Amino acid sequence: MTSENNDQYGRLTPMLAAIEALVRCESPSEDLDACRSVVALASDIATRVLGTPAQIKEIEERPVFWWGASQPEILLLAHLDTVWPHGSYQPLWEVNGDVVRGPGVFDMKAGFVQALFALKDIDGVADRVALVATTDEETGSFASRKLIMDLSKAAKAVLVLEASLDGKVKT
Numbered sequence: 001m002t003s004e005n006n007d008q009y010g011r012l013t014p015m016l017a018a019i020e021a022l023v024r025c026e027s028p029s030e031d032l033d034a035c036r037s038v039v040a041l042a043s044d045i046a047t048r049v050l051g052t053p054a055q056i057k058e059i060e061e062r063p064v065f066w067w068g069a070s071q072p073e074i075l076l077l078a079h080l081d082t083v084w085p086h087g088s089y090q091p092l093w094e095v096n097g098d099v100v101r102g103p104g105v106f107d108m109k110a111g112f113v114q115a116l117f118a119l120k121d122i123d124g125v126a127d128r129v130a131l132v133a134t135t136d137e138e139t140g141s142f143a144s145r146k147l148i149m150d151l152s153k154a155a156k157a158v159l160v161l162e163a164s165l166d167g168k169v170k171t
Helices: 012-024 032-050 105-119 145-154
Strands: 055-059 062-068 074-079 094-096 099-101 129-134 157-160
Touching: 012 032, 012 105, 032 055, 032 062, 032 105, 032 129, 062 105, 074 105, 074 145, 099 105, 105 129, 129 145
Parallel strands: 074 129, 074 157
Antiparallel strands: 055 062, 062 129, 094 099
């Protein structure tokens, strides 16, 4: 995987840059300041990709990224927290061939970035769809559970773009 030839790889260059920025903004679940920083960064990235910033909400004293409809028909659900304490994952960011490594790449900062770019250039999407990213998934979603349940019950569809192993669908 390389981002050197934008004609060949299309959106890969800005997607990799966004993933790298999110990974380098370490966000262990227990560190609320770090979680606030990664949500603010995610909002900045959303502004660049989608043209409008996300709302940054506090749910049970935890930061939540929210872009789009307040009552979404389609909910794209993500999380931006990681299990890795600051400085414990080394090297922090690495691209080796077609493999990208860093805290949260697989679970689930890449999925979050994919969701942002999937929403790009879809007319009227912000009226029907919301991308919501929590910061307590790695510790059991205790603060965000009610929000997730309420939004999910009201939505026609909920998609979680979290990776799974061996190409299996995660349900």
